[in-house]
Amino acid sequence: MKLYDELVARGLIAQVTDEKEIKELINNGKATFYIGFDPTADSLHVGHFMALCLMKRLQMAGNKPIALIGGGTAMIGDPSGRTDMRQMMTVETINHNVECFKKQMSRFIEFGEGKAMLVNNADWLTDLNYMEVLRDIGPHFTVNRMLAAECYKQRMEKGLSFLEFNYMIMQSFDFYTLYQKYGCNMEFGGDDQWSNMLGGTELIRRKLGKDAYAMTINLLLNSEGKKMGKTQSGAVWLDPDKTSPFDFFQYWRNVSDADVLKCLRMLTFLPLEQIDEMDKWEGSKLNEAKEILAFELTKLVHGEEEANKAKEGARALFAGGGNTSQMPVTELSGEDFDVDGNIGILTLLVKAGLASSNGEARRNVQQGGVSVDGEKVTEPKSVINKDNITEDGIVLKRGKKKFMKIVVK
Structure with missing residues (x-):
């Protein structure tokens, strides 16, 4: 199976500008393509994960990736999918985030001479002359067409700032610049970026008389149509200091039955034939599929050693075996x-991060969802004595999937 057909079979491709040309380019390793990442935080998250996996797939097939970090566009803020304006960041914060992104991306993409490139659009956007942009780029964008773009619709309801209105022009200018400097002939991105990407292909055509191409990948949505990669406490990060390898593993281990096969196809590098076999699995076998998903993705992000540790920790709690030393830990003094x-x-539930407040903790106890070392706790006034916490610690559990090993320093 050729690469393009595999991407289709995995459910990755959403929209393309010219399927025949794109298929020809990526199947034969002739694409120099870019994907943009705005450094709005100090870590990449699951929302970026599919784009990174796509870059890896394409590079493995001989295509040349350009990872563009939006040090310049982050100063404006992408309005796509937003109902409110993004918080403005300082240049220092943006630069710090850029460095964090660079480090994490090298886990997925091979950078170096003749391999992948990493560029920062601040290098050309911050020195632009406003009058020159108006005269040189402005005539190629009509306000009517821009306002009809999907990426602006939600912001229009609350008021689209002139600052955000410029985002499409800046992203289009990125593609135009990369085409001229590096021969970049394709842009890939999430399906919510379609209008911005078309702006870039059109600018290249108008200014240079050349063809360039765009392809969007499907957003990672669960069976309820909600974006995956979010928990009650926030995003699922790729930085182990923000989301531990164990918590990352558990996020994927706990996806719904309806989502596990889709995630295996879209995110892992397992052969499609192997995943298709799992389509026949039912009941408890689906839990095995979830563990495979969690292990494969944790291995991709954090390495095989951490993936094995996370799997052992999960089995220790849920299967009655394994190594309890791999569980997440809260230390008491x-x-x-x-x-x-x-x-x-x-107090212990709150300190362990298993409840956000004493009120929530009280409800958890009263509803019978709390246990210590397998013994259910039903009295909110219950206490744990320091002497009863052994050197190996105790396991505090809330519900079926939330738990913490408690130790005393």
Whole structure:
């Protein structure tokens, strides 16, 4: 199966400008393509994950990736999919985030001479002359067409700022610049970027008389149509200091039955034939598929050693075996206990991050969803004595999937 057909079979491709030409380019390793990443945080997250995997697939097939970090466009803020304006960041914050992105991307893409490139659009956007942009680029964009773009629709309801209105022009200018400097003939991105990407192909055609191409990939949505990669506590990050390898593993281990096969196809590098076999699995076998998904993705992001540790930790809790040392840990100090050496169960749940407040912790206990070392706790006034926490710690659990190993320093 050729690369393009595999991307279709995996459910990745959403829209293309010219299927015949794009198929020819990527199947034969002739594409020099870019994907943009705006550094709006100090870590990439699951929302970026599919784009990184796509870059890896294309590079493996001989195509040349350009990872564009939006040090310049981040100063404006992408309005796509937003109902409010993004918070303005300082140049120092943006530069810090850029460095974090560079480090994480090298896990997926091979950079170096003749391989992938990493560029920052701040290198050309920050020095643009406003009058020159108006005269040189402005005539090629009509306001009517821009306002009809999907990426602006939600912002129009609350008021689209002139700052954000320029984002499409800046992204189009990126493609135009990369085409001239590096022969970049394709742009890939999420399906919410379609209008911005078309702006770039059109600018290249109008200014240079050349053809360039765009392809969007489907957003990673669950069976309810909601974006994946979000938890109650926020995004699922690729930085192990923000989302631990264990929590990353658990996120994928806990996807719904309806989503596991789709995630295996879209995100892993397992052969399609192997995944198609899993389509026949039912009941408890689906849990095995979820563990395979979690392991493969954790290995991609954090390495095989961390993936194995996470799997062992999960099995220790859920399968009654494995190594409990791999569980996530909350450390208590002497100051956490009262004069009698006790700590209340509600306080402990909050400190372990298993409840956001004493009120929520109380409800969890009263509803029978809390246990310590397998013993259900039903009294909100229950306490744990320091002497009862052994050197190996205790396992505090809330619900079926939230737990923490508690140790004393």
